[in-house]
Amino acid sequence: MDNRSLRRKSLSIPELIAQNWPRLLSGLGMTVEITIISLVFAAIIGLVFGLLSVAPQKALRAIALVYVDIVRGTPLLVQAFFIYFGIPMALGIRLDQNLAGVITLSLNAGAYLAEIFRGGIESINSGQMEAARSLGLTYGLSMRKVILPQAIRTMTPALINQCIITLKDTSLLSVIGVVELTQTGKLIIANNYESFKMWLIVGVMYFIVIMILSKISKQIERKMSYGKNKN
């Protein structure tokens, strides 16, 4: 009797927020945590495969191409299912859903970052590499000191964009049971049936975090610009 009347009573948005704030915050925390950890691994994967994809050796380029094609050619959801359900079943192991989520997002974002790195590196005039090599620098040193610092500057907008995409992609991990913000929203709605207001709240929370990220990125972009080359 008491329960039913409680459910029927529609709560206002501020009330819903107040009531569910700790859970929402912990969901958001998980979203941010998974995003950051995945992006760190993705950055390493992306750099390695990005460098492979511009390597002078054909075999190395082929490896990068295959990886990028596989990731780009399959949906993230299928990748998550494959890593969380498929691989553990084949190997007879259990995989923690958060770990599976991080692996999925790292591999996924890694492929896209590899493409961003490739594009960034290829956008740098070949004269830069030639100038560095003509001074006696090795290929690796030329990359590190001359090409990558410039490439990363031109890549910044695309990198930030990929961060935002990865942050949003964490919501898909709700299907393998990762209790991030979207899953938290689902669980709360399962209790209070406030679908409209809760999804609005969850949406606004994503929006605010992403807006903050965009603003920071604009700042970084501005700071990183240097005297533009006249030629």
Add this chain to the structure above:
Amino acid sequence: MGKIKIKNLKKTFGELEVLKDINLEIKEKEVVCIIGPSGSGKSTLLRCINALEEATSGTVEVDGNDITGAHEKINLFRQNIGMVFQQFNLFPHMTVLDNICLAPTALKIKSKDEANAIAMGLLKRVGLQEKAEVYPGQLSGGQQQRVAIARALAMNPDVMLFDEPTSALDPEMVGEVLNVMKQLANEGMTMVVVTHEMGFAREVADRVIFIDEGYIVEQGPPQEIFANPQNQRTINFLNMVL
């Protein structure tokens, strides 16, 4: 004793034969200007001397070191061969000073302080010491090219290669770059210069080489080549550019 020895050098890009059979010996302290129509292979020849282009066949030796078969040793050999490019190719994300210090410090040949001191000395030589902390994008083309020369000199090379160093410059800036190059020639640097500046070739070169269609067509002291060219193709070319 030949500083640079090129034997039977051939270079093809796919079907295109750019260098057909180049034989050339350049002595220490000699200043050689390479002239010829565009597409004649003169830049490719220059780029084969420090293996920016890999020779298809034949050999290039600099100081007795085989450049063509050098593999990873090429990095060591290149330290001794400075190169200046048509488009300057300064590193836009570094200050002028850092551009010059990069190679000596990254290769751990000089400490940061030593490299800075050398760089400031070089900037003084090219008349740009007040630009040390400026980024390349804030310099004029002539200034950028002078910095590029200083950068190449920072490795203290024995040989300097110039690939049309003034072709991308506004006319009023050509002189300042050529003056630095003249000074370098007078100091006894071995220089190979691909150029369209016939005045410079006439005044500074010990030898002028005319290349056309992948062959050395004619060579000799500038006064002979310019005053009394023998080959018809040289005559035609000089008639067009002089």
